[in-house]
Amino acid sequence: MDTINVGVNGYGVIGKRVADAVRAQPDMHLVGVADIVTDWRIKSAANRLPVFASTSEAEQAMQEAGLTARGSLDDLLEQCDVIVDTTPKHVAAGNLPRYQAAGVKAIVQGGEAHETTGHSFVAQANYTTALGRDSTRVVSCNTTSIVRVLGALDDAGLLLRARGVLIRRATDPWESHLGGIMNTMVPEPVIPSHQGPDARTVLPGLDVVTIAAKGAHTQTHNHYWTLQLTRRASRDEILDALRAAPRIAFIRMSDGLVALNSTIELMRDLGRPRGDMWEVAVWEDLLTVDGDEAYLTYQVYNEAIVVPETIDAIRALTGTTTDPAASIRRTDESLGMRHDFLTPEHP
Amino acid sequence: MDTINVGVNGYGVIGKRVADAVRAQPDMHLVGVADIVTDWRIKSAANRLPVFASTSEAEQAMQEAGLTARGSLDDLLEQCDVIVDTTPKHVAAGNLPRYQAAGVKAIVQGGEAHETTGHSFVAQANYTTALGRDSTRVVSCNTTSIVRVLGALDDAGLLLRARGVLIRRATDPWESHLGGIMNTMVPEPVIPSHQGPDARTVLPGLDVVTIAAKGAHTQTHNHYWTLQLTRRASRDEILDALRAAPRIAFIRMSDGLVALNSTIELMRDLGRPRGDMWEVAVWEDLLTVDGDEAYLTYQVYNEAIVVPETIDAIRALTGTTTDPAASIRRTDESLGMRHDFLTPEHP
Amino acid sequence: MDTINVGVNGYGVIGKRVADAVRAQPDMHLVGVADIVTDWRIKSAANRLPVFASTSEAEQAMQEAGLTARGSLDDLLEQCDVIVDTTPKHVAAGNLPRYQAAGVKAIVQGGEAHETTGHSFVAQANYTTALGRDSTRVVSCNTTSIVRVLGALDDAGLLLRARGVLIRRATDPWESHLGGIMNTMVPEPVIPSHQGPDARTVLPGLDVVTIAAKGAHTQTHNHYWTLQLTRRASRDEILDALRAAPRIAFIRMSDGLVALNSTIELMRDLGRPRGDMWEVAVWEDLLTVDGDEAYLTYQVYNEAIVVPETIDAIRALTGTTTDPAASIRRTDESLGMRHDFLTPEHP
Amino acid sequence: MDTINVGVNGYGVIGKRVADAVRAQPDMHLVGVADIVTDWRIKSAANRLPVFASTSEAEQAMQEAGLTARGSLDDLLEQCDVIVDTTPKHVAAGNLPRYQAAGVKAIVQGGEAHETTGHSFVAQANYTTALGRDSTRVVSCNTTSIVRVLGALDDAGLLLRARGVLIRRATDPWESHLGGIMNTMVPEPVIPSHQGPDARTVLPGLDVVTIAAKGAHTQTHNHYWTLQLTRRASRDEILDALRAAPRIAFIRMSDGLVALNSTIELMRDLGRPRGDMWEVAVWEDLLTVDGDEAYLTYQVYNEAIVVPETIDAIRALTGTTTDPAASIRRTDESLGMRHDFLTPEHP
The missing domain is CATH 3.40.50.720 (NAD(P)-binding Rossmann-like Domain)
Known part of the structure; x- marks a missing residue:
């Protein structure tokens, strides 16, 4: 062939x-x-x-x-x-x-x-x-991002347990005149949401629990994680583990990328087709490590990831x-x- | 006097x-x-x-x-x-x-x-x-809700550690023609956000870390918690602890209260002045307990709490x-x- | 009885x-x-x-x-x-x-x-x-407001022809987690929209044409009118005609009531049940008269009018x-x- | 050179x-x-x-x-x-x-x-x-669209008088985390708005009055016109006049292009850089002609026009x-x- x-x-x-x-x-x-x-x-x-x-x-x-x-x-x-x-x-x-x-x-x-x-x-x-x-x-888009990011930390032997809150976009832009949510949030009716078990269809050993909700925006999901590490680690160790994995890209609040829409505009400026972002965009300067706990936030372009x-x-x-x-x-x-x-x- | x-x-x-x-x-x-x-x-x-x-x-x-x-x-x-x-x-x-x-x-x-x-x-x-x-x-409204809810669990000897994600309303309705956010989310630029330390000005012993962001809605905050309990506990123990505290009220997905706006409408139907909700509204049927971990979601009416x-x-x-x-x-x-x-x- | x-x-x-x-x-x-x-x-x-x-x-x-x-x-x-x-x-x-x-x-x-x-x-x-x-x-709410306002001008012998653009709220707040529109507008697929003929079921002689669309907000409609008067008239004549009719209330940009949400908040402050506004709220200081043409904007609280x-x-x-x-x-x-x-x- | x-x-x-x-x-x-x-x-x-x-x-x-x-x-x-x-x-x-x-x-x-x-x-x-x-x-973007469209009808000798309602996007996407409007509309505080006089800086003879307001969306303006023609005319005459002018493109509800977001998605699908639309997008099948009056709706991509x-x-x-x-x-x-x-x- x-x-x-x-x-x-x-x-x-x-x-x-x-x-x-x-x-x-x-x-x-x-x-x-x-x-x-x-x-x-x-x-x-x-x-x-x-x-x-x-x-x-x-x-x-x-x-x-x-x-x-x-x-x-x-x-x-x-x-x-x-x-x-x-x-x-x-x-x-x-x-x-x-x-x-x-x-x-x-x-x-x-x-x-x-x-x-x-x-x-x-x-x-x-x-x-x-x-x-x-x-x-x-x-799915959410699960793909979880496997990429948590998988990278797992590969580095750093991840013990992950607890995440996933704020999903409510609907895609092309159909946002139908079935959207307005001026509200809609929590998933069950905790844990399905993304944790779904990630285990790819990485069976992952100890991950997710809580999900829909937010009143149409583009990109936003994940907030509390990570229990296997040991005390430095920010650089976490960043290195993420850098070693493909399809994760860093963004920084200090560069003015302070909200979901800024990143989306950047993709347009980069000349991406349809403004697509295939990478998980991890906020480098939001990553916080405290002893054996880490807090992590990233953005998932659900239409393209x-x-x-x-x-x-x-x-x-x-x-x-x-x-x-x-x-x-x-x-x-x-x-x-x-x-x-x-x-x-x-x- | x-x-x-x-x-x-x-x-x-x-x-x-x-x-x-x-x-x-x-x-x-x-x-x-x-x-x-x-x-x-x-x-x-x-x-x-x-x-x-x-x-x-x-x-x-x-x-x-x-x-x-x-x-x-x-x-x-x-x-x-x-x-x-x-x-x-x-x-x-x-x-x-x-x-x-x-x-x-x-x-x-x-x-x-x-x-x-x-x-x-x-x-x-x-x-x-x-x-x-x-x-x-x-x-503040967020801190008040944290002290009420986590304080209730702490009083019952159940709370070891709390990790929360707080999705704040972007602006109040009266000024939503100014300074709002549209079709985006805005993560707080620092993790942990200030609400954890602020709760400790009232309850000094609390082990609480919060991550905050603004969501694209104007009414009520929405908190998502992962709670490490002091021991394995049942759902009923958690619910009883919350019931024992004042100013916490239960709502249920099974009653059709499935989103922030449903609860807000209910307050209007109850004849509340300005539609106010002074209580923390905890989703009873979203509370999930797994061994010594609990997951909890509630809604905070920031204008009145x-x-x-x-x-x-x-x-x-x-x-x-x-x-x-x-x-x-x-x-x-x-x-x-x-x-x-x-x-x-x-x- | x-x-x-x-x-x-x-x-x-x-x-x-x-x-x-x-x-x-x-x-x-x-x-x-x-x-x-x-x-x-x-x-x-x-x-x-x-x-x-x-x-x-x-x-x-x-x-x-x-x-x-x-x-x-x-x-x-x-x-x-x-x-x-x-x-x-x-x-x-x-x-x-x-x-x-x-x-x-x-x-x-x-x-x-x-x-x-x-x-x-x-x-x-x-x-x-x-x-x-x-x-x-x-x-309906839109038609009621049209009959009240245009009817008042008609009663005063001032109205020859009315052409209006009606920007409707997309969905009611209680169900805004379902079927809303997000970050868009949705024009009615037919011009004229049905409200003009509908007003004639009450006031058969009215020469009124409306164009309608849904806007990305949940509370109150907003009507914009170009009125052809029967003759040159003064602002005061128009205002007097509106004052003579029931269920029309004036609001003013100069009082800081500059957007739909300001009026809605005022209703809450007035202690109205559910924040209801039964009156058509006409912006007094937006009313503009130029010779035999007048331009008029008002707000319709669709849930209660x-x-x-x-x-x-x-x-x-x-x-x-x-x-x-x-x-x-x-x-x-x-x-x-x-x-x-x-x-x-x-x- | x-x-x-x-x-x-x-x-x-x-x-x-x-x-x-x-x-x-x-x-x-x-x-x-x-x-x-x-x-x-x-x-x-x-x-x-x-x-x-x-x-x-x-x-x-x-x-x-x-x-x-x-x-x-x-x-x-x-x-x-x-x-x-x-x-x-x-x-x-x-x-x-x-x-x-x-x-x-x-x-x-x-x-x-x-x-x-x-x-x-x-x-x-x-x-x-x-x-x-x-x-x-x-x-400006609004004025450019007005000159293109009304100018085309004027060139064809068809336009006597135009009265328009302009619903502007509230803010651009890149800065929608700042200064946006949420769940409301904001009428311009003066009628007529400035776009009519501004169009006359290019086409001095135009009889045009505009009423403007901000809508709760971030992409593209939406104009609604009532046109007094110089004489009774057919839809085809109007369409031909628009076709004869550059930078006007037709869209159709019957093609499923029923809302602002559909057109925006289409631009992305067409491979446009940043999803830009430089043309005024006129809804062909919304154009309605009744005797010597015509009603017209179009969409203006303010970031690029x-x-x-x-x-x-x-x-x-x-x-x-x-x-x-x-x-x-x-x-x-x-x-x-x-x-x-x-x-x-x-x-």
């Missing part, structure tokens, strides 16, 4: 970003994207991408809307080595048998249960266990790259990922 | 509520309120309360605005046993010598440093230490009521405070 | 306010309120009002939730002269035959079509045409008060309505 | 976009940008652009912050033919003599008074009157392109501007 042929089923918040990221990989080819909508979301795609219809009803509706679908989902699958299913929650589970029947490897999102594929994926944590599998699940993981998962399933570090490096360079947004990477 | 003569300097969010609460006490008389503004805020007061001018410039300005001040701040002080200073942060400190010179006892707010009066007050925790003092500081404490502080300074429980009971009955908002209180 | 027996079916935003307003009328008796919910909304009511179950399923569910309903909707109707139906949009239309069969006069809300009752009601405009009718429809109209409609249907002015005066005094929120009323 | 050397003084919302747009012009060279800040805003620029210090204090501060300024504002001016001053409101007026002394042509923003340069600029309306001038003012005008103004001042259409075409092609966001442009 010289080039991996990839399809995307579900052209939403994640799907459209995965499609663009696939096109940025020298070892991948985007066969096309499939969806069922016929409005601006897919019309804007149709001007630059091959569009397929996920259902026969959709094929008909697209034709009526003046869109010419390149074919059905089956037509798409026929040309693909891997399909990335980014359909809404719980739809993907139903699609998996179809992918299997077509002999196409499949990646589903964090909205699906771990059991749907039996494997949950975060590149830096368990890339090799996905090698050659038929399918995997790229975990799982995109690089998905790209790596494509390579892992196909087995075309067996070294995790090699895949991560290739992905990160293609997207222009950073360890620090204000310091040039290559001196 | 049959009736305590009380003045309020600063007719803002807290001042106006204290004024009304003083008027609801059978053992107190509101002499008047003083301020420097001349707009709707004081004009609406002037129709029902004696208004004084806090400065001579203000006296002039009020006259020009068609308001007749009853006199100066000195005139107000002359008739008062106690003055409650609810002027903006750091103004009260400068006023204290003037109150002392006038022989009037003084209460300042949590915005002032503990050192300004040398005593910080939460009724259930340290009423008796304020008896007969010249002045005290009623701690310190009002009952202020009323008690008036009694403590004057020494007219020496029993804390008697003062608390009197205050709570006069305001109609509750232990549960949906279950009728036992008469 | 010495006392009018009134029931309320649907204990939501409007229903709960109508129930309280009925209880404030010396010539009315609230028999009870009916609903189908079993959560905090009705539990808080059950502590102070007779609660009935709107359906038999609800009766069962209430029992399971520990609420004892006083009976069914039929039981409620049996004791009522008038039922105010404040159920969600389009439910009331289905209920009307049942009310008629029970021999109970009925009032529906503005969410129903004019045709459901064949009569649309605004007290100051057409009270007498409702006298003795079996049913009427109190028009139709409550006084509903009270008058009860009197009109029963015919117990035949003089519109007498009913309006009675209603307004019972609620404490104002012509100016900052100037004490002269009795 | 083969290539126009351009400097930008003030690297804020507009300045950073102008800098990037200058770099996209084949006939221009960006010498550098100057500012006084030292935080993330300029640090991210310093990695890709020549940065100068607007003041000597700033030069010092930049050095301390680890930034090496290429020189002072004077150094920048020395190399420039044209300086674009995008400093905060009212600063530019004070800078003009300095630019003049340096022999550098200058463009200021709409925040300055018309009198500062004596010329106000919108490319399609009055490009030729700016030819060879020393300075001009590119009018003046950027193409600024580019044209650079050419006009230098006189390097004398034909307005040629400059507009060159600018629009370089940026990838559209007449319809969902229909591929004809090559």
Whole structure:
């Protein structure tokens, strides 16, 4: 397999970003994207991408809307080595048998249960266990960030126990005229929230408990952690552990990056497509260590953080790259990922 | 002293509520309120309360605005046993010598440093230490709630260590056209935030660390706690400890009280003046206990929670009521405070 | 009929306010309120009002939730002269035959079509045409405000044509954790919006066109009008025409009432139940007249503005008060309505 | 002059976009940008652009912050033919003599008074009157949109009178943690608002009155117009007039573009830098014509709409392109501007 042929089923918040990221990989080819909508979301795609219809009803509706679908989902699958299913929650589970029947490897999102594929994926944590599998699940944005950050501290032997409060964005910007929350917060109705157990589908040993709530903003989650360390440690030890991990970038209050919106604006200034931030943005100067306790705050760009993981998962399933570090490096360079947004990477 | 003569300097969010609460006490008389503004805020007061001018410039300005001040701040002080200073942060400190010179006892707010009066007050925790003092500081809304809730668990011998994340409202509703935050969150630039040390001005032994941030809403703070208990305990033990303390009321997700705005609406439905909630509203069914750890979430109505404490502080300074429980009971009955908002209180 | 027996079916935003307003009328008796919910909304009511179950399923569910309903909707109707139906949009239309069969006069809300009752009601405009009718429809909050304000100018012979932009609140505060809009505006998909034609169900001759949109706030609508006058007129003529009409109150930027939230806070300060404003709040100093054109801005408290109209409609249907002015005066005094929120009323 | 050397003084919302747009012009060279800040805003620029210090204090501060300024504002001016001053409101007026002394042509923003340069600029309306001038003012975002849209109808002889309601975004996203409005609207304290007279600095004959208010959102203004036409006209006539003008693009509710946020998301999907929209987005299917009246709604991306005008103004001042259409075409092609966001442009 010289080039991996990839399809995307579900052209939403994640799907459209995965499609663009696939096109940025020298070892991948985007066969096309499939969806069922016929409005601006897919019309804007149709001007630059091959569009397929996920259902026969959709094929008909697209034709009526003046869109010419390149074919059905089956037509798409026929040309693909891997399909990335980014359909809404719980739809993907139903699609998996179809992918299997077509002999196409499949990646589903964090909205699906771990059991749907039996494997949950975060590149830096368990890339090799996905090698050659038929399918995997790229975990959710919140869980991905937890595995990256807590996993980095765990790798360094520093983490005993983590207790976190996750303030989630209420809705994504594209649909913020529907179903948003206004002038309130909405605590998750159960403590612990599901992200802790979900992180353990990737890192089974993690002692992590999360409390979650929705905040009245539309962009990026914000996590607040109290960490019990395995021993007294210095700030620098913690920072070094985070620096050693991929896909974590530092931001600083002292640089004027003092609120979620500042970081979002910085991504726009950096010329990122759609203003995306694929890295977990950890506030370096908010990190506080007191004896064997540490306090940590970071920002998670939920619309994009799982995109690089998905790209790596494509390579892992196909087995075309067996070294995790090699895949991560290739992905990160293609997207222009950073360890620090204000310091040039290559001196 | 049959009736305590009380003045309020600063007719803002807290001042106006204290004024009304003083008027609801059978053992107190509101002499008047003083301020420097001349707009709707004081004009609406002037129709029902004696208004004084806090400065001579203000006296002039009020006259020009068609308001007749009853006199100066000195005139107000002359008739008062106690003055409650609810002027903006750091103004009260400068006023204290003037109150002392006038022989009037003084209460300042949590915005002032503990050192300004040398005593910080939460009724259930340290009423008796304020008896007969010249002045005290009623701690801030966040700190008051922390002392009430953690103090209750501490009294029951259950609390070893508390780690909390405090999501504060960004601005008060009356001024939400100025200086608000939009579609973002703003973490406090320092961890730990000041509320932990502040709680120790009242309960010195408390092992508490807080991380704070502003959320994009205007009404009520929301606290999320991870509590290390002194031993394994049951949910009921925790609930009983909270029930034993005053000014804590339970709310339940199972009653449909699922977000900050639901509770706020309930206060309006209960006929509360200005929709105020003086109690800390603890989500009973969110309380989770796992071995020797507990997770707790509550809501703090920052505009009103310190009002009952202020009323008690008036009694403590004057020494007219020496029993804390008697003062608390009197205050709570006069305001109609509750232990549960949906279950009728036992008469 | 010495006392009018009134029931309320649907204990939501409007229903709960109508129930309280009925209880404030010396010539009315609230028999009870009916609903189908079993959560905090009705539990808080059950502590102070007779609660009935709107359906038999609800009766069962209430029992399971520990609420004892006083009976069914039929039981409620049996004791009522008038039922105010404040159920969600389009439910009331289905209920009307049942009310008629029970021999109970009925009032529906503005969410129903004019045709459901064949009569649309605004007290100051057409009270007498409702006298003795079996049913009427109190028009929506926006339409009520339009009829009050434009009707006042029309009565004074000043209005030729009105073109308005209506920025509606996105959702009510109690449900702002569901279905709100965030960081956006949502224009109505059709111009003209329905409010112009709806106003003509009450004032058939009005030349009015409206454009509507939802704004990202939860409390009160805000209307902006360009008025073509019948002739050149002075500001004072316009103001006098508005002063001559009931239920319009002036606010002023020069008093610091510069934004929607300032007015809302003033209502809380005035001790209004739930902070309600039943009046249309017209910005006096924003009114601009240029030759035969006038520009006008006002604020509509959508949760409460139709409550006084509903009270008058009860009197009109029963015919117990035949003089519109007498009913309006009675209603307004019972609620404490104002012509100016900052100037004490002269009795 | 083969290539126009351009400097930008003030690297804020507009300045950073102008800098990037200058770099996209084949006939221009960006010498550098100057500012006084030292935080993330300029640090991210310093990695890709020549940065100068607007003041000597700033030069010092930049050095301390680890930034090496290429020189002072004077150094920048020395190399420039044209300086674009995008400093905060009212600063530019004070800078003009300095630019003049340096022999550098200058463009200021709409925040300055018309009198500062004596010329106000919108490319399609009055490009030729700016030819060879020393300075001009590119009018504000709102005014630019008004001149584009109303000017197009005026050019077609269709417009008699325009009355508009302008709901402005409250603050820009980058600074939405400061000075925003929350859960309210803020009407401008004067009617008519300044945009009508401001439009007449470009199109003196326009009969336009505007009422303005701030809405609780951070991105894009939203204008609602009632247009008195010179005669009865058809929708198609209006649409044709708009189509004939540059920098107006149609959007449609029927394509699912139903709210401000949908359009903003579409810009991100189109790969626009920073998600910018330089066009006025007119809702085609909201346009309603009734006899000789028309109703029109459009969306103005305030962060970017003046950027193409600024580019044209650079050419006009230098006189390097004398034909307005040629400059507009060159600018629009370089940026990838559209007449319809969902229909591929004809090559």
